[in-house]
Amino acid sequence: MPVPTGHYVALAAVIFFIGVLGVIVRRNPLIMLMSIELMLNAGNLLLVAFARAWLQNAGQIFAFIVITVAAAEAAIGLAIIVTTFRPARFVDVDDVRSLHG
Amino acid sequence: MVAFWMLATILIVSAVWTVVAAKPVYSVVALLLNFAALAVVYLTLSAEFLAVIQIIVYSGAILVLFVFVIALLSSGVAPFATGPNRLPKIWMPAAAVVLAALGFLISAIAHAPPATAPASGPVGSQGVFGSIADFGKALFTVQLLPFEVTALVLMVAVIGVITLGGEQMREAGPRAQAATDRRMREAILREGKG
Numbered sequence: 001m002p003v004p005t006g007h008y009v010a011l012a013a014v015i016f017f018i019g020v021l022g023v024i025v026r027r028n029p030l031i032m033l034m035s036i037e038l039m040l041n042a043g044n045l046l047l048v049a050f051a052r053a054w055l056q057n058a059g060q061i062f063a064f065i066v067i068t069v070a071a072a073e074a075a076i077g078l079a080i081i082v083t084t085f086r087p088a089r090f091v092d093v094d095d096v097r098s099l100h101g
Numbered sequence: 102m103v104a105f106w107m108l109a110t111i112l113i114v115s116a117v118w119t120v121v122a123a124k125p126v127y128s129v130v131a132l133l134l135n136f137a138a139l140a141v142v143y144l145t146l147s148a149e150f151l152a153v154i155q156i157i158v159y160s161g162a163i164l165v166l167f168v169f170v171i172a173l174l175s176s177g178v179a180p181f182a183t184g185p186n187r188l189p190k191i192w193m194p195a196a197a198v199v200l201a202a203l204g205f206l207i208s209a210i211a212h213a214p215p216a217t218a219p220a221s222g223p224v225g226s227q228g229v230f231g232s233i234a235d236f237g238k239a240l241f242t243v244q245l246l247p248f249e250v251t252a253l254v255l256m257v258a259v260i261g262v263i264t265l266g267g268e269q270m271r272e273a274g275p276r277a278q279a280a281t282d283r284r285m286r287e288a289i290l291r292e293g294k295g
Contacts, residue, residue, distance in 0.1 A: 003105045003145070009209040011109050015116050015135075017202035022120035024195055030125040030171060034132050037163065038116055041139055044151075052146045055230050060148050061244045067151075067158050068251045072258030074163045078170045079265040085174055 008049035016042035029085070033077045040070045104145060111138040125171050129164055136160050147231030 015038055022035030044063040051059025111134065118131035136159040143152040229235070240248055 003102055006210040006212075007105060007109075008142075008146070010206050011112065013202060013206050013209055014113055017198060017205075018113070018116040018120055020198050020202075021195060024198065026120065028125060030167065031120070031122070031128050034119055034125075034128050034167065037132065037159075038119060038135070041136070041159075045139065045142065048143055048146050048148045048151060051148070052231070057231065057236055057239055058244065060151055060231065060236060061240055061247065063148070063151055064154060064240070065247055065251050067154055069254055071158055071163055072254050074166060075258050076261050076265075078166055079262045082170060082173065083265050 005049055005053040008045060012042040012045040012049070015039075015045070029081045033074065033081070036077075037070060037074065040066060040073075105142075108138050108142050108145070111135075112142070125167070129167050129171070132167075133160055133164055136164070147229075149231060150233045150236045 019035040019038035019042065022038065023032050026032055026035065044066050047059040047063040047066070051057055051063075115131045115135040115138065119128045119135060122128040122131060136155060140152040140155040140160075143149075143155060
């Protein structure tokens, strides 16, 4: 017995709103970015589920493009986080003095 | 059907775990579980290529990037490891979001199209819905324009990351030089003492 499309829509909605709550509630930038990834994945799940429902693979191709955009977004977001929160201005193992006797 | 409920349980539990985890590292582990389960869901929806891409791009590239950033940052910034929780302050918008989610859920289940029969024929062969052959053909013929736009998006992302990182490098340049000079002076002093 095939799973009804409504089940996938409900699952995607639940994951999407868990992601929304993550962005609203959490203030840790990394966890906020991960919540955005959750939301993008919920959208992808919807695209794939409806591609299956109408037997058109355009939905799958759009989900593929969304994955690309998500990769670009993660790269840019993490670069912004690193430039904003990086404690030391450069990384040089010779400058590490925390364990110096 | 049983597989769907098991996968849905894994997906929701790991999504909640991602959001409520105390440290970003635990979130990454939960997100990895979520992405893997989602890849299996794609397989049940006969999106074979997307299942593979989900594992390679999300679990392989994006999550590793997250782990690198956590390793880079959490060594120096102590409060970064956990971060504050704003739930007590903003419980009202959060409750509104949950109510909207419930409403959306009910209307979605009521209006969804009926289930379609699973794909027939050998898995992955041409002409069967969701096969890699059909996906690739459509990607390079009918959907060529979106595919090319994807290249542009990646190009913009690369330029953006280089711009963000380049500023830092310009800033770090003279300071790194100063640190090297300081180390050399200290070494000379030590030699003089010894």
